[in-house]
Amino acid sequence: MKVRCAVVGCGRVGTSLVYHLNRAGYSICGVASRSLESAEKAAGIVPGTPFSINATDVTREADVVFITTPDDTIAEVAEAIAKEGGFKDGASVLHCSGSLPSTIMAGVKETGALIGSMHPLQSFAGADLESNPFDAIIMSVEGDEKPVEIALGMASDLGAKGLTIETHAKTMYHAAAVVASNCFVTVQDMAWKFISDAGVSEKDAWSVLGPLIEGTLANIKKVGPVDALTGPIARGDVATIDTHLNKISEMQPGLESLYKALCLHTVDVAKRKGTLNKDAEEALVKRLT
Numbered sequence: 001m002k003v004r005c006a007v008v009g010c011g012r013v014g015t016s017l018v019y020h021l022n023r024a025g026y027s028i029c030g031v032a033s034r035s036l037e038s039a040e041k042a043a044g045i046v047p048g049t050p051f052s053i054n055a056t057d058v059t060r061e062a063d064v065v066f067i068t069t070p071d072d073t074i075a076e077v078a079e080a081i082a083k084e085g086g087f088k089d090g091a092s093v094l095h096c097s098g099s100l101p102s103t104i105m106a107g108v109k110e111t112g113a114l115i116g117s118m119h120p121l122q123s124f125a126g127a128d129l130e131s132n133p134f135d136a137i138i139m140s141v142e143g144d145e146k147p148v149e150i151a152l153g154m155a156s157d158l159g160a161k162g163l164t165i166e167t168h169a170k171t172m173y174h175a176a177a178v179v180a181s182n183c184f185v186t187v188q189d190m191a192w193k194f195i196s197d198a199g200v201s202e203k204d205a206w207s208v209l210g211p212l213i214e215g216t217l218a219n220i221k222k223v224g225p226v227d228a229l230t231g232p233i234a235r236g237d238v239a240t241i242d243t244h245l246n247k248i249s250e251m252q253p254g255l256e257s258l259y260k261a262l263c264l265h266t267v268d269v270a271k272r273k274g275t276l277n278k279d280a281e282e283a284l285v286k287r288l289t
Helices: 012-023 036-043 071-083 102-111 145-157 167-197 202-223 238-251 253-273 278-288
Strands: 004-008 027-032 064-067 092-095 114-120 138-143 161-164
Touching: 004 012, 012 027, 012 036, 027 036, 064 071, 064 145, 071 092, 071 102, 092 102, 092 145, 102 114, 114 145, 138 145, 138 167, 145 161, 167 202, 167 253, 238 253, 238 278, 253 278
Parallel strands: 004 027, 004 064, 064 092, 092 114, 138 161
Antiparallel strands: 114 138
């Protein structure tokens, strides 16, 4: 028999969990939110679901309690529920933060509950419930043994792939996600600015750069980032990088330091690939620092 779930926090993630867990056969024993309107709206997705602005009204009978509030309130909310006796003995309390470990809720364990986290590696930008945002994504889990086991089962039932990570390294997991997604967007914005300076309009930027981006991603997928590296730094072409820096300082001076930082790490990647001789490495490092 599948566990009974309560959801505290009715934003996009919480609401998506209510809908898709129910569709996967899990019983939703209640939802709570600071806003009664939000709680009622989320509960309406599964007719007959209890809702409240008081979390303990819906958590006391739950086998699993999801705390899907903003990151900076998770510990506070968990502690408040614990103080009011809102977790039953042996309950699994899971938060869905990507950056925070389950240990921020350590006080909950004094009540006999267990802790963990279950983070969907996905962007919840819209409110379309019909398309499953958990389908085929990574769901990272960590924490006590029982919550981890339950979360991995839920991930599978939601159509995701569960990934167990180390609690002490949760922040590095999230940093990796930020670099892979957010910083990737920032680097593309940088490329868009450079291509614009070359006379290519913004509407045509993707047609020019898109095939290169997609080809690079395909190579990374195939052989990993080190072996996928090509270009002037991989070849030890100091003169080309020098030309870039001179022109960037003239046309986009605010991006020169970012370009240098990116290229400096690229030197390290090229060293690991084994394509960079010592003289070129030293010359590049000197120019970039």
